[in-house]
Each structure stands twice: as C-alpha cells, then as structure tokens.
Amino acid sequence: MSEKRVVVTGMGAVSCFGAGVERLWQGLLDKKSGIRPVSFLAPGSYRSTLGAEVPWTALAEHEDCGGELQTPEEATRLALIAANEAIAQAGLAGPAIEAAGCVLGTLCSSSRVTAEYMRQFALSEIARADTTDADVAIVSHQLNHVVGRYRLHGPVSMVSTACSSSTDAIGYAADFIRSGDAEIMLCGGADIISEFAHAGFCSVFSITRDVARPFDKSRTGFFIGEGAGMLVLESLEHARARRANIYAEVLGYGLSNAAFHLTATSEDGSGEALAVRRALTEGGIAPEQVSYLNAHGTATHHNDLTEVQVIRSVFGAAPKIAISSIKANIGHCMGAAGALEAIATIKCIEHGFIPPTLNSSGDVDEALNIVIGDGLHLPVNYALSESFGFAGACSALLLGAPHLIDQASV
Amino acid sequence: MTISQSRPAFLTGIGAITPFANGWSPTFQAASAGPIRYAPWPADLEPPTANAALGLVKDYPKEKYFTDRQLRVMDKAMTLASVATGFAFEDAKIDEAYRTEAGDEIGTIFTSMRGEVPSIYRYCSPLIVSNGKSLPNPAHFPMIARNVACGQVALRFGLRGWSTMIASGELSTMHALGRAVSLVESGKAPMIVVAAYETLSKISLHHARVFWRKHGIYDQLFQDPQSNADALIEGACVFVIESEDSALRRGVTPYARFGRVTQGQLQQPTAPAFRDIARRHAAKNETDRIAASFLVSSRQNSPAENEQAMLAALTENASPLSEIRTRPIFGDGGSQTPMFQVACAAQMLKDGKLAAGLLAPGTAPADGVPPSGATVTQVGLLGGYGLLSLGRA
Structure with missing residues (x-):
C-alpha cells in the first residue's frame, strides 16, 4: 500500500507582532523584533527580564471561542486564534473539519494556571470545593479545548518534547495522513512565557540581556517569546479534490535523541544530525537539493556551535544552503517555535525570499551561508526546519514547494 | 486472529516496576494470584473515601544503573523509567554491546499523565511561596521538562533513534503505542522502547481528588475496597517493540x-x-x-x-x-x-x-x-x- 502524500492547505499564527501569518511575515520583512521587558516580571528580579509577549489587548478581537468554550489558559487562547485562521485559510467548515484529527506540541501551556494552583496548594488556600482549575492545570488542556472547539473526532494527540515539540507534532500529524488514518489534520502548538521557564533559563545564563544574535560570535543568548502556529495538513488527493490552495508539501520529518546531556546540545552535532538525515531520507531528497534551512538558531553559545556541526555534517564543509533564524525577531517560542518557524519557512518558499537573521554578522562560521543584512532573494524548492530541545529531543521537517508536487519522485 | 501488515511489529521485552514487584515475570505472577492490598490514602490529604488506597513504589534497584552522585540530581520519574527500561532490555536479551552497536536505531517513546508534577512543584516552590523573592534551584530546572525521563534513558543507554514524549492525558499510552507501532511498521524505526510511568506526591494526589470531584465521579470511587480499580499507583512499564527482521536477526522469541x-x-x-x-x-x-x-x-x-x-x-x-x-x-x-x-x-x-x-x-x-x-x-x-x-x- 503506497503512503498518501501530505500537503499544507492552511496556516495560522500569533506572535509578538500580533495575530495572523501576514503580521508575522511582515515583521520578519521589516526586520522587527518584539524584545522588551516582560510585563509581569518585576524589574531586577532576574539577571534579565527580556522577552517577547504577544499583544494581548489587540488579540481580543480575534478571539471567537464561543461562550462555553472560553478558557483562562493563555496558550490555549493563542492556539484557538491561530487555528481559526488556519482553518479559514484552508476553506474548511462544518463536517469537513469535524472529521479532522489534531496533534499539538507544547512545553509551557497551562503553566501559569499550574503555578497559581501550586501556589494555592503551597499556601493551603484551596478549599475542598474549589474545583475551578483542575482541568486547566494539566498540559493536555490545550489539546482537549481545541478538539472540543471544532468538535474534531479524528486521531488526536499531544507531544511535549520541550523546544522541539511542535515540529514533532507536525510530523506526527503527517503520519496519520500518510497511513490513511485521517484526510485532514490540524497541527502545531502554542506556548506562553512562563516565569518558571524564564527563571530556569536565566539561571543557566541562556537569556540575553540585550538582543539575540544567532550565529554571531558575540551572541549572548535568547529571549523567550510566546505565540502559536497552526497548520492544516491534508492528503494531496483530498486537497486536490476540493481544489484547495496548496502552500507546501510535507515531504518528510525526522526525530532523534542526541543522548548527550539533559540540557545542552551535543558537541559534535551527530545526534541532532540524525533527525535531519531521517527527514531527508523520508522525503527522498539529497542534501544538495535543499536550498534553505530555518535553523533552531537560539543564539546560545552551545546551540549555535552544535548547529554548525550539524550543518557541516549533513550538507558539507562549505555548503550553499542558505541558513537563517527568526528567534531574534519573535523570541524563542518554546513548544510553539517549530510551528511558527515552519510557517515562516513556507512563506520563504512562497515568496522566494529569506528575511535576514537579525543582529547577526553570521561570523560563527565564515564558510556557512548565514542570511544577514537585507535578506536573500532565492527560489526555494526544498527547505528544512529544525528544532532541538531539552533532554536531547531533536526534530526536523522537510518541506517542498507546491509547484514541484507533480515532479517530485516521492 | 488475522492481523495483516507489511512490516509487523513485535513485543519482545517487558520491564516493570510496581508497588508489589520488580521485573515483569514476578509482576505477572503476583498479578495472576489475585488482588493486591495497597496502603491507605494519607489522612492529611483528605482521603476521598474511607477505603481510598495508594500504591507507592519504595524499593527498586536504581543503584544498578546510577551512582549515588547521579541519583542526587535525578527525580523518581527518571529513575523509575530508567530501571524499568533496564528490566525490559534484559527481558529482550539486549545487552550493552548490542546497544553500543545499534543505539542509533533504537528509539524512545515515553509517556506519563502526571509524572512530572512532583518535580515541577519542587522546582517552583521557592518562587511561589516567597512571592518571587527566592529563586528556584537551577539543578532542578531540567526536571520540569516532561521529556526529561526520556532524555535520561536515552543518555544512560545510548539510544539515539526516533524519540518523543506523548503528553495527551488519559489516552497517552495508547497514543504512544500507536505511534511506536506505526514507526516500526513503516520501516522508519527497527526498534523502539516505549515507556509509561507515574510518580505521586501530595500535590498530585490533591489534584487527582479535585479532578475527580469536578467530573462528578468522586462518589463512585473506591466503592469496592477489594477492587483497587481507583487506587492511584506509582510505577513504570516499558516495552521493547521491534520489527520482524530485527527480532528474527536477534533470535528472540516475541510475546x-x-x-x-x-x-x-x-x-x-x-x-x-x-x-x-x-x-x-x-x-x-x-x-x-x-x-x-x-x-x-x-x-x-x-x-x-x-x-x-x-x-x-x-x-x-x-x-x-x-x-x-x-x-x-x-x-x-x-x-x-x-x-x-x-x-x-x-x-x-x-x-x-x-x-x-x-x-x-x-x-x-x-x-x-x-x-x-x-x-x-x-x-x-x-x-x-x-x-x-x-x-x-
């Protein structure tokens, strides 16, 4: 039985630039950054209080969750806004979307509610009858809520592989379509700035005190962002039968565990490279065919050195592949980073243009083609997006341009 | 039964840690003998009923896999999952030499409903109790990641295959097994370790109680003191799932x-x-x-x-x-x-x-x-x- 091919027919995003894929893309084109002091972190409480919050007040007009489905959980609200956009863009409604499945990935979803729950528990403030947040204070609330909002009854699941979560989720969702378990999948993820995570990353000196400079020798770390990225995946046959607009093909994905350290990426990049190679193998694409890599690019000392090793290992010592990171623009959106970066990658394919890596001279390795300055006009046929996370989690996604669908030998 | 797949997946190893036995064979023997009597729910945590019971894991051979120094920076989720994985490898006749040779192709798919809760609470407590005046211990930071036990097992046993953590709540184990079987059937992964584990603490017990009450099943729980059907239990169960080719090549008899x-x-x-x-x-x-x-x-x-x-x-x-x-x-x-x-x-x-x-x-x-x-x-x-x-x- 031949596996079904999987295409992207809808995208939705929320970032520090606001709601909408176009706002995200325009922010990247305008070389904007959402970095600023996080509103709920007291000045001086940490070595850095920088982050990239979403404009919550401006997002209110985009919330259409139905009265009974309102939730106090912020990441879930972001997921719903992005899902609404993705589903609308895909032109799906009613029974067509209800038949879909859903896979989400997150790290910090429900963390603020959980923190309040734990605070009340620690201070013995929870009364016996207080059951308000029991459902919300579990990470799968985001999944349950999105599934309930659209009355989805296909395969549903959730992954939590730290900062590689939503890249993993997109690949997992694609597998449900390839295997014939679903024709349509909603996938991606949403995350918020969690004080727990911020405190932890500050304690290991990962949060920058000025700006993020991915792939620059003077890099000093990242800032946490928040947002959501959602994609509608569909079997090629299903999308064509209803004449849906196709934005990209999901050619393959790969996962691995670096098995090196619980919080640091590896020194030689070999474990991380396995995920990239698996994505290429599944897609049947040679490394030299890939013209663009949306890197994890956190701007930490270790990550960027590791990523250079991964790139050299997979693509050669002086590869032509164009490389960029959008984390200096929107921050490191944790579990949502992979989905937002996948959307940015698809926009690069669509426009034949790669926005620059902000604040970077790209001097971490002069042999690499880090996109800086004013960006790069480049036709992109095949592109990769890679994500790495705590506990060795690695994921990579291989995307193809829609005009190649009838040419691809997959 | 007729199950037809192009590349069937086989269960070749089981590792278990429960409150009443360590290792799968003793666990199944004890299970076959009849109901287990678990300890009462702690009185200071408002037991849901007078019959409420808990099963906590106390003794398991974690020193076999880790030094005292290593154990000091690990939580119970990490040690339970690691030791149960060790049991599963022994059961599947997978030794260190094999893992060294084939570790890049051995995947790790882990799942837990609430296994991370005790460590998140431990990490967060200084911050939330002091209202931001005290900072968490950086050494506890990795343990707030839900996939940290997965990473620890990958690190301990040198496993770099397909790796993920399923966190979809009450159905997450079915999801983990489904994903593992699918990856093996599709030919992407020849072998995957699937692990499910839970640890308990006062706050996770409290949350369970509140959750039950919210969903209106509070009064249905613990009706039968002999049944244990609603007793909260710690432990871990780990499978080695592999392709037919892999099982045949190793000469192992699948379950x-x-x-x-x-x-x-x-x-x-x-x-x-x-x-x-x-x-x-x-x-x-x-x-x-x-x-x-x-x-x-x-x-x-x-x-x-x-x-x-x-x-x-x-x-x-x-x-x-x-x-x-x-x-x-x-x-x-x-x-x-x-x-x-x-x-x-x-x-x-x-x-x-x-x-x-x-x-x-x-x-x-x-x-x-x-x-x-x-x-x-x-x-x-x-x-x-x-x-x-x-x-x-």
Missing part, C-alpha cells in the same frame, strides 16, 4: 505481534458511534470483525456506560468473549496501567492460556482453546478512546 491502534475522540458517546469505532478498528486490522478471543478492558474512571458500550460494540455479532480485567491489580496508575493491560494480554498469548485470576466473572473460555488474539480497550473520561489488537507471535 506477541501488534495489530494497529485505532484512536480518536468521541464527541457523542452513542451506540452507533461505538459500533463505528469497532468497525473501523476491524477494517484497519483487515478482518471482518475483531476476531480476538479475549478482551482486556480498561475499567477506567470513565463513565461505566461508555466502557460497556465499547465492549458491546466489539462483541456485537460475535461469540461471547472472555474479558480480562487488570485494574483490580494495577489500579489507576495513569499511563502505566494501560501498558500493563497490553503486557498481560501479550503474556497470555505467549503462554497460550488466560490467567484465571484476571478473568472477569462468567467469561472463562472453553477448555483447551488457546487464546488467538486480544483487543485492549481504553475509553477516557474526556471522550478519548483507543483500541489495540494483539495476535500470537
């Missing part, structure tokens, strides 16, 4: 062969909806009907009518099937309890007989007929469902 997993979300729990699930599951496994000779029911905290409707749909137009109930032994262990459902089914398929102590009343099979296949069911409180079929290897 059972996996069928495919059917999973989804019920929006309306009606009889036709359950019949549709049963029909789709049969179709996925390329049979006219579920030709299992026994069922392993979840008896979870879901509304009992949903569980019964699922079983009725699976047995519709079929001969009466034997039913295995593992909850009275393994309790409500969150993610690892469904793993034990599957493990018991696989062991009975390998043994060629059903364990009398686990049979539901009145469902004993005809004498002399070895079981040919099993279907394991899960119906969750929030509408998720999962079916997994197993055939004899």
